[in-house]
Amino acid sequence: MAYDAGRVGPLGPQHKAAPVAAWGRDAAAVAAERPGLARLPTPLVTLDAAALEHNLATMAAWARAAGVDLAPHGKTTMAPSIWRRQLDAGACGLTVATPWQLAVALDAQVPWVLAAYPVLDPGVLALLARPRSARVLVWADGADVVEATSRGLTAGGEPAQPLDVLVELGAPGGRTGARSVEAALEVARAVAAAPGLRLAGVAGYEGALAHDAGAAGLQRVRSWLGELRDLHERLAASGAYGDVPGGVVVSAGGSAYFDLVAEALAPLHDPAGQRGPATRTVVRAGAYVAHDDGFYRGISPLGRGAAGAAGEGLRAALHGWVRVVSRPEPGLALADAGKRDLPFDEGLPQVQAVRRSGSGATETLTGAQVTALNDQHAFVRLTGAAESLRVGDVLRLGLSHPCTAFDKWGLLPVLDDAGAAQPVLVDWVRTVFG
Incomplete structure (x- = not known):
């Protein structure tokens, strides 16, 4: 376990990503069982372990090839365990954006801190x-x-x-x-x-x-x-x-x-x-570690042809998982996540896939579009094959702007592979946002 599973301790109601059945149990013990995604609650935002490791290696290779040092912006994740992985991959230090973030970085024993x-x-x-x-x-x-x-x-x-x-x-x-x-x-x-x-x-x-x-x-x-x-x-x-x-x-x-x-x-x-x-x-680039399926996918140099010696570009490591809770009229589904759970300032989430009844294999879905978010609801407009969605189905969402995704989750589950037919939990990442 590369991140925080061994440091979280008992799970409880303060962890909205933890299933109720796991309250009182040690986070590392839960992760060691590698529970399937179906056992986790919705709404949910997860990290993809394979994508995180790929992005760490890709950016480190780019910096070496470009002949520059890297001090990634820590505010993106405010996750000291991810900071450690960035430093281990070759970053010389971290960048922060507030006095409190500077104090957190010093407490985490970051060797170089650029207070921007x-x-x-x-x-x-x-x-x-x-x-x-x-x-x-x-x-x-x-x-x-x-x-x-x-x-x-x-x-x-x-x-x-x-x-x-x-x-x-x-x-x-x-x-x-x-x-x-x-x-x-x-x-x-x-x-x-x-x-x-x-x-x-x-x-x-x-x-x-x-x-x-x-x-x-x-x-x-x-x-x-x-x-x-x-x-x-x-x-x-x-x-x-x-x-x-x-x-x-x-x-x-x-x-x-x-x-x-x-x-x-x-x-x-x-x-x-x-x-x-x-x-x-x-x-000082920071968003690369999680990348996204929106703003940074379109503007990152490693998404618009500058990969060069770094090889393949970045991969989105953040995904939302939301459950259909209402089909009140044709062409419309309501899902159980909103502005308090998902980023929306650089574009709305994008529907990518569906897990029928919440436990079926992950399969690509077309014809579904998130058109609005309330505090705790997502409006999903449906056309074509997407009209088959039923109450209880779980949608996988691509997210835009990692900087406003991490701050909504104090604890994020880490999946082995969000694109797998049956993803499993392998670790946890704890964030520090005050």
Whole structure:
């Protein structure tokens, strides 16, 4: 068992993925029996063990071939057992998006943590001022952020070690980030002068600049990456980087355009410092580990032809399982899952297959479409062969956007193969979403 079965302990009513019959029983003992999917409740979201392992290996191979480091975004799963598998596969560290996530990553003993936001929370800054073995890198996009970070870090006196800061470059109309290279250079100068802080590189998020793989969006991303490269090169040429243990970091790359990041920034990757300051190009893609059957299937580089040396693209590892609870009129079925169970912000779930009476072999189903979600109901419109659906049948759903799927489940069953005729439970993954 590669994930959390041995750490969950007794199952109970706080675990909506656990069958009532298993309440009070140890999660590892239940998984060891390899119960069939029919024994699990609905609604349900599951992980596919084979797809997870494939995605871990595929992304690790891509990073090696591209010549970059990988610090995947931990917020996608907030599952420390999956984080461990990502680190074991070769990731140098993890990325986080809130002060609380940073604290969780440090508690999980992640060796490198990229905090992709300004850290201003007094309690977390006090934590970072103490001695620590993990390397932490935070972002700043203005002199005001630099001043606030420095003030909070040094409130209790001189920190045990300098805090590494990456200057964040943004774009007009985008999210956070200095709005020009010149503005970012001013931020770098402020970092260099601030007590307790150390200028350690540059970073940004290109995903805010485009939302598709069209030519115009890709060109916007390429143009911005050129500016980020220029910012780093100007800082390096000016001698702004001092001694940075672990190396200077140049970081970009969400889950949509990491191929373009490698295209533009991999030539800067020089951990040994043979061409100047030791520099590491770090990609932060996180959704790859679970992938999806919606947004990322259409936009991920490993879904649109950039697999290259990594071979086969990514596989969807997340699936929903919902039971038909009503056939109130022709052409309509109601299923027992809604917004509280399934992601819907980047597209509605897609019906893929059916298990007749909930226990039959998984078989492909066409003609069924989820058209709306209420809190706890899915509206499924039916045509053709899908009109044969009956109350009690279970549908397998493809999901879109893993980042808003994991947060709905504190404990997820891991199946051997969601595409098998009779999938079985082999493990559990525990998430930490507060």
